[in-house]
Amino acid sequence: MSRLGFVAFAAFVVFVAVLPTFVSDFKAQQYAYVGIYLIALLGLNVLTGYTGQISLGHGAFMAIGGYTSAILMVGNEQFGGPIGGGVEDFWTIPVAGVVAGLVGLAFGLPALRLSGLYLALATFAIAVAMPSAIKRFADFTGGGTGINLFGKPELTGGLTGVTVLGRQLSFNDWLYYLAWTIALVAFAVAWLILRGRTGRAFRAVRDSETAAVSSGVSLARYKTLAFGISAAYAGVAGALFAVANTYVNPDTFPIALSIFLLVGVVVGGLGGLSGLVFGAIFIEFLPLWAQGEDLGSHLPGFLVDETKKPGGPAIVYGVVLILLMFVLPSGVGGLFRRVGEAFTRRR
Amino acid sequence: MRKTSFSAVVLAVIALAALPGALASPATRAADPGITSTTILLGGTAPLTGPAAAYASVARGAKAYFDSVNAKGGVAGRKIQYKYLDDGYDPAQTVQDTRQLVEQDKAFAIFNTLGTEVNLSIRDYLNAHKIPQLFAASGATTFGRDVAQYPWTIGFQPSYQAEGWVLGQYLAKTKKRGKVGVLFQNDDYGKDLLGGFKRGLQSSGVKVVAAQPYEVTASDVSSQVAKLKASHAGIFAIFATPKFAIQAYVFANRLGWRPAVIDNAVSAASNIMLLASEGGKNKAVEGTVALNFLKDPTDERWKKDPGVRTYRAIMSKYAKGANVNDVYHVYGMAVAYETVSLFKRLGANPTRAGLMAKARSLNDPSNPFLLPGIAVKTGPGDGFPIQQGQLQRWTKGRWAPFGGIWTSKKL
Numbered sequence: 001m002s003r004l005g006f007v008a009f010a011a012f013v014v015f016v017a018v019l020p021t022f023v024s025d026f027k028a029q030q031y032a033y034v035g036i037y038l039i040a041l042l043g044l045n046v047l048t049g050y051t052g053q054i055s056l057g058h059g060a061f062m063a064i065g066g067y068t069s070a071i072l073m074v075g076n077e078q079f080g081g082p083i084g085g086g087v088e089d090f091w092t093i094p095v096a097g098v099v100a101g102l103v104g105l106a107f108g109l110p111a112l113r114l115s116g117l118y119l120a121l122a123t124f125a126i127a128v129a130m131p132s133a134i135k136r137f138a139d140f141t142g143g144g145t146g147i148n149l150f151g152k153p154e155l156t157g158g159l160t161g162v163t164v165l166g167r168q169l170s171f172n173d174w175l176y177y178l179a180w181t182i183a184l185v186a187f188a189v190a191w192l193i194l195r196g197r198t199g200r201a202f203r204a205v206r207d208s209e210t211a212a213v214s215s216g217v218s219l220a221r222y223k224t225l226a227f228g229i230s231a232a233y234a235g236v237a238g239a240l241f242a243v244a245n246t247y248v249n250p251d252t253f254p255i256a257l258s259i260f261l262l263v264g265v266v267v268g269g270l271g272g273l274s275g276l277v278f279g280a281i282f283i284e285f286l287p288l289w290a291q292g293e294d295l296g297s298h299l300p301g302f303l304v305d306e307t308k309k310p311g312g313p314a315i316v317y318g319v320v321l322i323l324l325m326f327v328l329p330s331g332v333g334g335l336f337r338r339v340g341e342a343f344t345r346r347r
Numbered sequence: 348m349r350k351t352s353f354s355a356v357v358l359a360v361i362a363l364a365a366l367p368g369a370l371a372s373p374a375t376r377a378a379d380p381g382i383t384s385t386t387i388l389l390g391g392t393a394p395l396t397g398p399a400a401a402y403a404s405v406a407r408g409a410k411a412y413f414d415s416v417n418a419k420g421g422v423a424g425r426k427i428q429y430k431y432l433d434d435g436y437d438p439a440q441t442v443q444d445t446r447q448l449v450e451q452d453k454a455f456a457i458f459n460t461l462g463t464e465v466n467l468s469i470r471d472y473l474n475a476h477k478i479p480q481l482f483a484a485s486g487a488t489t490f491g492r493d494v495a496q497y498p499w500t501i502g503f504q505p506s507y508q509a510e511g512w513v514l515g516q517y518l519a520k521t522k523k524r525g526k527v528g529v530l531f532q533n534d535d536y537g538k539d540l541l542g543g544f545k546r547g548l549q550s551s552g553v554k555v556v557a558a559q560p561y562e563v564t565a566s567d568v569s570s571q572v573a574k575l576k577a578s579h580a581g582i583f584a585i586f587a588t589p590k591f592a593i594q595a596y597v598f599a600n601r602l603g604w605r606p607a608v609i610d611n612a613v614s615a616a617s618n619i620m621l622l623a624s625e626g627g628k629n630k631a632v633e634g635t636v637a638l639n640f641l642k643d644p645t646d647e648r649w650k651k652d653p654g655v656r657t658y659r660a661i662m663s664k665y666a667k668g669a670n671v672n673d674v675y676h677v678y679g680m681a682v683a684y685e686t687v688s689l690f691k692r693l694g695a696n697p698t699r700a701g702l703m704a705k706a707r708s709l710n711d712p713s714n715p716f717l718l719p720g721i722a723v724k725t726g727p728g729d730g731f732p733i734q735q736g737q738l739q740r741w742t743k744g745r746w747a748p749f750g751g752i753w754t755s756k757k758l
Contacts (some may be wrong), residue, residue, distance in 0.1 A: 028451035033443065132562050135533055143463060144534035146438070150471040159475055172450070245442045247468045251440040255564060256397075287440075291433055291445070313433060316395050 016180050020173050029172035029244070030284060036240045037280035041264050042183075042190045042273065044234020049261070049270035050194060051226040052206030054116070057123030060130040060260035061231040063250075064103055065096035065238025067134065069246045070147040072096075073154040080139040088154050089243045093182070096239035097232045104231020108224035117208075127258040131250035146249025155246060161259035175244050182240065187232060190273060193229065202226055203271075266326060269333020278332040290316040350416030381455025382425070382697060389413075389429045389481075392465065397435035398563050400591040401619070401675070402461050406431045406482055408679025409459055411665035413687070422690040429458065433574065436549075436563070439467035445469045448474040449478055449724040456481045456702060458634040459682055461505075463487040466500075474499045479702050482682050482732070486613075487535045491731035494707075501706050502723070503682050505612070505733050507536055508543030509755030510638050511586070514609050516753075517636065517738060518582065524552035528580030528596055528606070530571055530587055533560035540586040540611055556580050561591060572598040579606065582607045589614045596623035600631040609633040612736070617645045620741055627744065636734040638753070640721050641677045643746060654715030674676020681716035685709070685723055685732070720752045 020028045040062060047053050050344045069092040075085020087095075107126070114122050141147075149155045156162050157171035169177065193199060201222045204212035213219060242248045260283050268279025290313040328335050381388040393406035402617065410429050417426040430452060432444040448454040460466055463485040473480045474497050482503040483490050489503035505626035518525065529544070531537035537560065545555060557578035559571035568591050575583065578598070583606035584597050587744035597730045599606070608631065610620075615637035624632040629739060642649050642658075649655040658680055662671045669676065692705050709732055711723040735754050739746040 024451065026447060029450070030443075031448060130563070131564055135562070144538075146464065148467075152474050183475075199389045200360060241439070244438050245468075245473060246444060247438065249438050249464055251437055251464055251470075251563065254437050256435070256437070257439075287433070288447075293432070319541065 013184060016184065020176055025170050028170075028176040030147060031052075032172065032175040032179040032244055033284045034277070034280045035176070036184040036338075037261075037264060037283045038183045038239050038276055039179075039240070040234050040237035040261055041187050041268055041276040041279050043230040043237070044261055045268070045270065045273065045276060046190060046194070046202070047226045047230035049263055049272070050126060050199065050202040050206060051223065053111070053223060053226060054120040054262070055123040055256050056120050056224045056262060057126040058230070058234045058261045059253045059255065060123075061100045061128040062238030062241060062257065063130050063134065063235035063253035064231075065100045065235030065237075066242035066248045066253060067141055067147075068096040068099045068235065069093065069239035069242045070149060071141070071151060074147055074152055074217070076140055076142065079142045081141075086154065086291045089149075089156055090178075093236055093239045093243075097236040099102045100235020100238065101232030104234075105228035107231070108227030109144055110226060112223055122254075126257070130253060134250040137190070142249075144250060146247060146252070148247050149242065149334075150246035151274050155243065158246075173244060179240050179244070186236065187273060188320050190233075194273075198222070198225070206271075208310060235292055263321065265331075267321075267328075267331055269331030269336070272331075272333030272337070275331050275333025275336055286317055287313075289315070290320070360740075369560045373563070380382060380453040385421075385425055387422070387425045387427050387430070387697065388452065388454045390445070390454030390457055391431045391458045391688070392428070392434040392444045392448075392451060393431045393442050393459075393461050393710075394436040394465075395433035397437065398590060399436040399462065399588055400630060402484075404669070404673045404675035405461055405679040405682075407458065407666055407669060408676030409683040409686075410679070411661050411669075411676070412680040412683035414665040416683075416687050416690075417630055422687055423693075423695055425690075426600050427687070427690070431459075432455070433463075434465060435460055436465065438462075441465045441468050442472070445472070445525045450478065453479075453494065455697075456565075456699065458482060458686065459484050459679070461485070461713045464534060466490065467535070470497055470500050477699060477708070479699050481702065481706060482686065483523070483534055484678075484682070485536065488539050490723045491729075494730040499703060501703070501730060501732065503685070503732050505640060505736055505755065506543075507539035507611075507733055508546075509731070509734060510542040510612060510736065511543025511545075512547040512755055513638055513736060513738070513753045514584070514611075514636070515544040515549075515553075517547075518553045518609070519548050519551030522551075523580075524554075524555050525582050526554060526556040526578070527573035527582040527584055528578050529555055529558040529584040530568060530575060530591075531558060531584075532591070533562055537586050544584060548549055550590075553582070553635070555584075561587070563588070565591075567591075567598075568594050571595075572604075573602060575600050575686060576604040580606060582609065585614065586611045587611070587614060589616070589619045589753070593623045596629055596631050597625065600625075600629045610635050610637040612638050614737075614747075615639060617746060618673050619644050619671075620746075621744070624744070632741060633743075635741040636738060637746075638747065639739050640717055640733055640736045641674055642716055642718060643674050644677060645672045645674075646746060657715060677716050681714055684716060685711065691736070703716060726757075 044058050048056055071083055072092040073085055073089055075083050077084055111119055135143050157174045161168060161170045162174045184195040201217045204217050205222050209219060264279035264283045267282045269275035373552045393403055394400055394402045413427045413429045434440040434444050445457055457473055458481045461484040466483040466485050480500040486504050486507040488508045490500055491506055529541055531541045557575050558572055561568045561571050572595055585592050642655050645656055689705050693701050707725050709723050709725045714723055719735055723732045725732055735752050737748050738750050738754055739748045
């Protein structure tokens, strides 16, 4: 990273740190979700953007992380399972990352034989099967009723808020700082992985598998590794998602989530990291904006007034997505790159 | 990160800062959230998109009713604003939407949120914050049974267990023996119906020989229907939401299966039945039996009924372009009507606790949108507002009621 890059990253960290002071308590929670989605998108971009493996099943890895976290916190003895629970939410997050990462590695092995669309279909199958699998093992997962975390002692904050470093934080602010601290660390880690030898190998696999093999890059090793890293990121995001939602159930991680994540990566820009923040904002806010929330007074009512035009918001969402892909075919990250190039050329 | 990362991050900072509302000043907490001298804010979520989008009409019907009341001056000088957000039937989205309604929009109560899992996902949160979860649109038994644990939550429609029990009792009383194949949604809603149904069949000659679950996220139920047909069941019980119920009828017909069908109320609206009957071609639909508690606007009997006339008038004025024959609108109006009368009883200074207290002592024998004879009633030890229904049979393109009003035992 150039020195300017460091400065910019530091500026962004400062911005993230002070944002809650300027926004309402509730908005802080929405931005916490942006941080959570950012983590998942960083992981997915390692796999899809850098290594060229399309995954339509990352919601399932988030589900694994979310359930790991929820079960470790509350336990599943109440449903007849073997785990007693009682782990504080914070410590379940790394465990969730490891568990999801291991599942990702295991999935990476059969995925080696699949490429392109076939891999996308195989990963889609996990996303489809995941809700049913969770319900099937109801004595371990609580089935369709799900696991409630709200009001449990293992959930930090909850009703009362939490004191960190002598400062009293509301639950929403706590979620915000928790999510963004992890997101920024995850961002730095992803950058470290991708800048060196491993990142070069990933890109070589993406650009041409034949060329990569002939340069001595082991396809098996790097594809599986990419799957593992990316699933671990999704697991961490899933754990945070469970904590932020204070509730998990099979439908908390629907197929649509997997698709939204892929949309987020494409909007953010494949093969870049900084644009992903926008992918995450897109996932969190566009469904609300399409309903006229936040932007209510800026959008014409006939577009978004649900009672007058049922289905309006869904159409707005679709149209915005299509327009965005027209205007920014390489995502927001691609826009950054083009703007940056224009700057450097002028200098 | 590339060389350009500086401009990238700078842009990110600028854009993030410019997000609408991002720099809004922190809202001050009012003493009485969601209520002003001129307004009452009710919030809720509805599946405007996704697998249960057919139920979106419930929210639209309720909104139309509130709008009509507001046009006449509202309740005690306050207009009832009903703001509902789309959750796509996804509990994670429900949690976020509900928190927005409570924490940002400062809703007085969460009202008419639709779906079983969806309501479960926000129940602990709302109860911990002492915010009414008023008339949750789900028949899951827990919403009426667990009043002691969740005093801030109350349902509305008959519980699924009670409905299943009535359907089971009907079969037990009318048939000496029979084999039933059940299609049910693999969640609390489907399991409650199945559980109540089995209890209704107890010690009768009618037995459940096969029960096939499906996931709400599934694309179709063709394999389940094929398996049920293979079980040689002569009776087909459909405990499924509209989309899947329609598929069940269509697949049964294609497979040449002609069982006697019983259907659950949530999928028994006339418009759904008409879709399932494929313009009268699908004979599997004929003779279906279901339990009902709402006035069906397409029913000739109600042509001159004041309730249905009010309904039609309100729909034509406040929900232009909506399908008036969609009975889910009637459900929405029934629940909105009950809410308006609740607020009328609350008087000049409604509080959240007062609202729940009144909701626990309902006694309305004549909601104009419900079938005559069906009362909305709660009291100590009774957390179920509606516990009655009437059986009806689908005959030649419309529902024909038969027998009297069934009142479910305490379930």
